[in-house]
Amino acid sequence: MRNKIQKSMGMVSIITLAISYLALTGIVYYQTLNILKEEVRQEAVYIQTAIGTTGVPYLEKLKTMDGADKTTRITWVDEDGEVIYDSQDDAQNLDNHSSRPEVKAAVSDGTGEDIRVSDTVGQQMYYYALRLDKGQVLRISKTMDSMTQTAMGMLPLFLVIGLLMMILSWRLSKWQTGKIIEPINRLDIGKPLDNETYEELGPLLIAIDRQNKEKDAIAQMRKEFSANVSHELKTPLTSISGYAEIMQNGLVRPEDIPEFSGRIYKEARRLITLVEDIIKISKLDEESVELEKEEVDLYGLAREISSRLSMQAEERNIRVQVTGETVVYFGIRQILDEMIYNILENAIKYNVKNGVANVWVGNTLNGPKIVIEDTGIGIPGEHKERIFERFYRVDKSHSKEYGGTGLGLSIVKHGALLHGIEVQVESEVGVGTKISLLFKSSGRSN
Numbered sequence: 001m002r003n004k005i006q007k008s009m010g011m012v013s014i015i016t017l018a019i020s021y022l023a024l025t026g027i028v029y030y031q032t033l034n035i036l037k038e039e040v041r042q043e044a045v046y047i048q049t050a051i052g053t054t055g056v057p058y059l060e061k062l063k064t065m066d067g068a069d070k071t072t073r074i075t076w077v078d079e080d081g082e083v084i085y086d087s088q089d090d091a092q093n094l095d096n097h098s099s100r101p102e103v104k105a106a107v108s109d110g111t112g113e114d115i116r117v118s119d120t121v122g123q124q125m126y127y128y129a130l131r132l133d134k135g136q137v138l139r140i141s142k143t144m145d146s147m148t149q150t151a152m153g154m155l156p157l158f159l160v161i162g163l164l165m166m167i168l169s170w171r172l173s174k175w176q177t178g179k180i181i182e183p184i185n186r187l188d189i190g191k192p193l194d195n196e197t198y199e200e201l202g203p204l205l206i207a208i209d210r211q212n213k214e215k216d217a218i219a220q221m222r223k224e225f226s227a228n229v230s231h232e233l234k235t236p237l238t239s240i241s242g243y244a245e246i247m248q249n250g251l252v253r254p255e256d257i258p259e260f261s262g263r264i265y266k267e268a269r270r271l272i273t274l275v276e277d278i279i280k281i282s283k284l285d286e287e288s289v290e291l292e293k294e295e296v297d298l299y300g301l302a303r304e305i306s307s308r309l310s311m312q313a314e315e316r317n318i319r320v321q322v323t324g325e326t327v328v329y330f331g332i333r334q335i336l337d338e339m340i341y342n343i344l345e346n347a348i349k350y351n352v353k354n355g356v357a358n359v360w361v362g363n364t365l366n367g368p369k370i371v372i373e374d375t376g377i378g379i380p381g382e383h384k385e386r387i388f389e390r391f392y393r394v395d396k397s398h399s400k401e402y403g404g405t406g407l408g409l410s411i412v413k414h415g416a417l418l419h420g421i422e423v424q425v426e427s428e429v430g431v432g433t434k435i436s437l438l439f440k441s442s443g444r445s446n
Helices: 002-051 054-064 101-109 145-185 199-248 254-286 298-308 310-315 332-348 383-387 396-402 408-421
Strands: 070-077 083-086 113-115 124-131 135-144 294-297 318-325 327-331 356-364 367-374 421-428 432-439
Touching: 002 070, 002 101, 002 124, 002 135, 002 145, 083 199, 101 113, 101 124, 101 135, 199 254, 294 298, 294 332, 298 310, 298 332, 298 356, 298 367, 298 383, 310 318, 310 332, 318 432, 327 332, 332 367, 332 408
Parallel strands: 318 356
Antiparallel strands: 070 083, 070 135, 113 124, 124 135, 294 327, 356 367, 367 432, 421 432
C-alpha cells in the first residue's frame, strides 16, 4: 500500500508538471506571438510612411544600418505581384507573390497575415502584408525561431523543478502514507466497532464484526454439538452396557431376559439412528450428497410416508390425513423423503392423544407447497428460531418420553437449503403447529 501511494503521488507530480509545462509553453507562445504581431504591424506602418517619401533608397539604407534586425524581412510587391524589393534576396530571383495568402488578403482587404514555413529561408515565419496607395503591397515577415527557443529554454528549468517536485512528493507521500497506515495498523480486529478511524473503513469494520460474530456462533455451535453428541451417544451406550452387565453377572431371571434383550435392542436401534442422522447432517453440511435429482411426485411421496408412520399414529390415536393434488418436483427423492418424514413424525409425536395431523400438497401462485399441520402441544415463541438447531429440544425434560435424536428438523433445514426451499413455521402453545415447505421453483436448473 505504501509503495502504491508513493508511486501514484509520483505519477501525479509528473503528469502535473507535464501539463503545467505544456500549458505555460502555450501561454508564452501565444503571448510572444501577439507581441511579435504587434511589433511587425507597427514596423510595417513606419516603413510604409518612409517608403512613401523616399522609396527603395530608404530600404537599402535601412538594411545597412548598424544594429539592423536580421530576423526581419522586408518585401515590396507591385500591383502585379512582382517583387520590387526584398531585404534578404535579389528581387529578380524571386517568384511572383500575387498568390501568397497575405498578399492576396492585403490586395482585397488592405491587410493580410499568415504563418508558414518559408520556401526561401526554410524557417517558420510570420507574414504581415499592407496595401500601399498605388495598389502595391508592403510585406514584413519575421522568423519565429525565438519563440521556439523560448519554449525550449524553459525545459531545463522545468526539469530541475520536476526533480525537486519528485523528491518533495516522495517525502510527502512517505509521511502521508505513514499517517494513513498508522490507524489501520492499530486496528483491534477482535473489537472492530470500538476503533476510531476513517469513515471509509466503516463498511469493512462492520463486515469484520459480522464475520467475528459468525465465527463465534459457529464455534459455540460446534462446542454445543460436541457436547450434545457426547451426551446423546453416552446415554444409550450406558443403558446397553448396564443391561448387558446385569445379564452377564446372572442377576436376571430367565423369564426377564427377553425384556432386558428388548431394552438393549431398543437402545442399540436408537444409537444406530443417531449415528445415521449425524452422518446425514455431516454430508449435507459438506454438500457431499451424491444422489442424483429426479422427478418426484410430492403428493404420492406424502401418502407413502403417511403409510410408514401409520403404526406410530395408531399407538397415539392420531388421525393422519393427506389431501391435495399431484405435484411433480425435480429433486433428490431421499432428502425430500427425510424432510417430510421428520416433520410428519414430529406432528404425530408431539400431538395430543386423539389429535389430528393434516398434510396438504398442491400448487400455488408462488410454486409447489407442502403444509403439515397438527393439533399438538405447540412451540413457545421464544423457541421458534432455535428448533432447527442440532439436538435442540423445546422441553428437555420430556425428551426421553418422546424419543428421537434431536436432529430431525436440522436435517429439514439442510435439505431445504440444498433444494432452495423456504420453511415457514406457525405455532401456538396448546393449539398446534403448522410447518410449510414452499418450493420456489420446479427444481430444474435454467
